[in-house]
Amino acid sequence: MEVRAATDEDAAGIRRVAEASLDETYAGDLGDDVVGAAVDEWYASDRLEQRLAADDVLFVVVEDDGAVVAFSESELDVRQPDDDDARPQEPADEPGVAAIQWLHVHPRYRDRGLGGRLLERTESELMEAGANRVEGRVLAANQAGNEFYQANGYARTGQRTLDVGGTSYTEHLYVKLPSGSAADLTEEFEVEDGTVFVAYDERERGSDAPFYAAYRSEDRTDRYGFYCANCGSLDTTMDAMGRVECNDCGNHRKPTRWDAAYL
Known part of the structure; x- marks a missing residue:
């Protein structure tokens, strides 16, 4: 089997694997209708073509005898501020982050170690592209997915609540730093009424730059x-639908990977 970067010709195979994997993993918890709508939205021909061509999206596939049997889909958010840009950015030792949106192995090819090989190649490609940490997110109900990240050196850093098809679900957040990294993932900020702790390992994608979760206590309670x-x-707002917006610059939260299932 070959692990390689995806090409445009892999689109049909990627959709086939995604459909089989999502159905096997999530149909029981989310329902066939939600999974079907998600596949149709995320892996429609036009959208998949755009994603494969995007500079900030990485697809890696596993090929067996000419057929795609597994793939990963990741997004890079590597921001290098201009020399004259004095705005606060991520810490100096945190110039970029990558998020693995999906890592799918066709059900017939599971339990063969393909997920580990695919993850290793994905991490390597993301680090070469400029990321210095990799995030993973998986629904709490997906026990195998949670165990997979933990077994491959990812630390669980928190959780969030998602509304999928009108039902609330918990998603676990994971992060992995390069070997030997000593990056501090929490930073203190002073505000008018005390101290705020910003968690750089709990990130939401924004239209212009990421949003990071902020807490009143260092233990994040x-x-x-x-x-x-x-x-x-830190002057941001979030409405009842989970839409986040910065009141100072207008940066706003981009949809998560699950949002497309019910847009």
């Missing part, structure tokens, strides 16, 4: 809100 990496502001 008392949520404060979000920190906008675009302008360094």
Whole structure:
């Protein structure tokens, strides 16, 4: 079997694997209708073509006898500020982050070690592209997925609640740093009414830059809100639908991977 970067010709195989994997993993918890709508939305021909061509999206596939049997889909958010840009950004030793959106192995090819090989190649490609940490996210109900990240050196850093098809689900957040990294993933900020702790390992994608979760306590038990990496502001709002926006610069949260299932 060959592990390689995806090409445009892999689109049909990627959709086939995604459909089989999502159905096997999530249909029991989310329902066939939600899974079917998700596949149709995320892996429609036009969208998949755009994703394969995007500079900030990485697809890696596993090929067996000419057929795609597994793939990963990741997004890079590597921001290098201009020399004259004085706005607060991510810490100096945190110039970029990559998020694995999906890692799918066709059900017939599971339990053969393909997931580990695919993850290793994905991490290597992401680090070469400029990321210095890799995030993974998986629904709490997906026990095998959670065990997979933990077995491959990912630390669980938190969780969040998602609304999928009108039902709330818990998603676990994971992060992995390069070997030997000593990056501090929490930073203190002083605000008018005290101290806020920003967690750089709990990230939401923004239209201009990421949002990071902010807490009142270092142990992350008392949520404060979000920190906008675009302008360094903690003046952000989130509505009942989970839409986050910076009140200073207008940076706003992009849809998560699950949002497309019910847009």
